[in-house]
Amino acid sequence: MAGKPVPTPSKNPGDRILCIDDIRKQALKKLPKGVAASPKDFINSGATEELTIRENTTAYNKYRIRSRVLVDVSKADTSTTCFGQKVSFPLGCSPAGIQAMAHPDGELATSRACAKIGLTMAISSFANYGIKDIREAGLSVGPIKHAMQMYTLKNQEMEESIIQEAEARGCSAIFLTADSPVLGVRYSEWRNDFRTPDGLGFPILGWDSERIRRQTHDDSFTNFNDDSHNWTRDIPWLRSVTKMEIWIKGVVTAEDTLKAVEMGCDGIVVSNHGGRQLDGVPATIDALPECVAAAAGRLRIHVDGGIRSGTDLFKALALGAEYCWVGRPTFWGLAYNGQEGVEMMLETYYQEFKRCMQLCGCNSIKDITPACLGVVRSDGPLARL
Numbered sequence: 582m583a584g585k586p587v588p589t590p591s592k593n594p595g596d597r598i599l600c601i602d603d604i605r606k607q608a609l610k611k612l613p614k615g616v617a618a619s620p621k622d623f624i625n626s627g628a629t630e631e632l633t634i635r636e637n638t639t640a641y642n643k644y645r646i647r648s649r650v651l652v653d654v655s656k657a658d659t660s661t662t663c664f665g666q667k668v669s670f671p672l673g674c675s676p677a678g679i680q681a682m683a684h685p686d687g688e689l690a691t692s693r694a695c696a697k698i699g700l701t702m703a704i705s706s707f708a709n710y711g712i713k714d715i716r717e718a719g720l721s722v723g724p725i726k727h728a729m730q731m732y733t734l735k736n737q738e739m740e741e742s743i744i745q746e747a748e749a750r751g752c753s754a755i756f757l758t759a760d761s762p763v764l765g766v767r768y769s770e771w772r773n774d775f776r777t778p779d780g781l782g783f784p785i786l787g788w789d790s791e792r793i794r795r796q797t798h799d800d801s802f803t804n805f806n807d808d809s810h811n812w813t814r815d816i817p818w819l820r821s822v823t824k825m826e827i828w829i830k831g832v833v834t835a836e837d838t839l840k841a842v843e844m845g846c847d848g849i850v851v852s853n854h855g856g857r858q859l860d861g862v863p864a865t866i867d868a869l870p871e872c873v874a875a876a877a878g879r880l881r882i883h884v885d886g887g888i889r890s891g892t893d894l895f896k897a898l899a900l901g902a903e904y905c906w907v908g909r910p911t912f913w914g915l916a917y918n919g920q921e922g923v924e925m926m927l928e929t930y931y932q933e934f935k936r937c938m939q940l941c942g943c944n945s946i947k948d949i950t951p952a953c954l955g956v957v958r959s960d961g962p963l964a965r966l
């Protein structure tokens with residue numbers, strides 16, 4: 582359970598894991614080298630100039646924390662709820678495909694780690710393990726909620742059967758990834774002719790390794806995802822086939838937040854796919870406030886992209902997100918040390934987040950409000966939000 586730091590395996594003080602970037606550095610040493618088609622590049626890179634990837638992280642730096650002092654924070658409580666279940670703090674593992682390229686246990690390890698720390702996980706349609714196995718792996722450790730990530734597929738029968746399987750196995754929500762009618766323009770992936778490493782399948786889709794290896798990542802996307810996806814056709818259809826919550830992942834504007842409200846969605850994940858789809862879209866922390874304002878409490882709002890510390894998490898909550906997700910750090914944790922590495926990654930966020938709350942004088946998640954932040958201006962004092 583969150584609260585106890587996970588012991589650092591390395592005896593070498595220089596290798597001690599103290600922050601997320603330490604885990605990333607250790608992971609890079611472990612991920613297969615190979616210059617071509619390297620999973621390392623695939624995980625860390627994104628679309629064209631990678632402006633959005635960089636801004637996802639750096640945009641957090643313009644906020645400063647208006648910390649309040651002399652508050653009794655001895656009983657500060659980081660817990661909240663996600664999909665109706667108590668979680669130890671507001672963080673989960675974003676849906677991210679092909680986790681077995683970072684560690685053979687892949688999504689099973691991530692599910693166990695999330696359950697151990699008391700958090701939620703989203704399952705990618707492109708997971709290397711089946712929904713049943715991922716659910717059972719987590720549930721064998723403790724109560725855990727899962728969201729099932731979906732794309733609108735050209736093959737609607739297949740889409741429906743995946744949704745039914747997810748519901749039957751006890752998933753709580755659909756995350757409909759809406760930012761990917763086609764894959765982004767990815768120089769690194771294309772130059773490297775990235776293909777899923779040999780031996781890994783996508784059981785949720787019924788694809789074996791041989792089939793996957795025949796095509797590039799880009800081709801499999803193009804052949805598979807329906808670029809005629811749209812709000813008015815797809816959301817009512819989803820509602821008609823499932824009782825799970827329906828969330829739209831990939832929203833970065835007030836206009837689309839209003840669309841999601843209009844279509845009766847349960848929530849949105851403010852996300853730019855970790856800067857892997859359309860380069861030049863805003864950092865998610867910069868898009869969040871307009872989405873929060875447009876929603877006006879009518880749907881739930883989560884966010885992912887570039888969150889690399891407990892302080893980033895705190896800032897996202899202060900700006901109106903209810904829950905945050907991380908993508909690449911899961912791969913780094915897996916590559917570093919499988920399930921234990923993901924636990925260490927999640928614990929690192931937990932420790933930083935709890936201390937940030939305490940040092941800011943916050944005793945509960947509801948104490949984290951816009952009043953906790955200011956914006957740095959070049960020409961004057963800190964501006965309040």
Ligand SMILES: Cc1cc2nc3c(=O)[nH]c(=O)nc-3n(C[C@H](O)[C@H](O)[C@H](O)COP(=O)(O)O)c2cc1C
Nearest residue numbers: 624675676677678705758854855886887907908909
């Ligand atoms: C290697 C990799 C695979 C991903 N696979 C998926 C996926 O299958 N479905 C999806 O909706 N998003 C996918 N994403 C995007 C993540 O869900 C998430 O939006 C993003 O990674 C968050 O940004 P961060 O990596 O900066 O935390 C993937 C991201 C990465 C890095």
Ligand SMILES: O=C(O)C(=O)c1ccccc1
Nearest residue numbers: 677678679705707854857
């Ligand atoms: O590359 C991605 O961003 C992505 O969404 C994905 C989808 C399927 C498998 C691996 C990654």
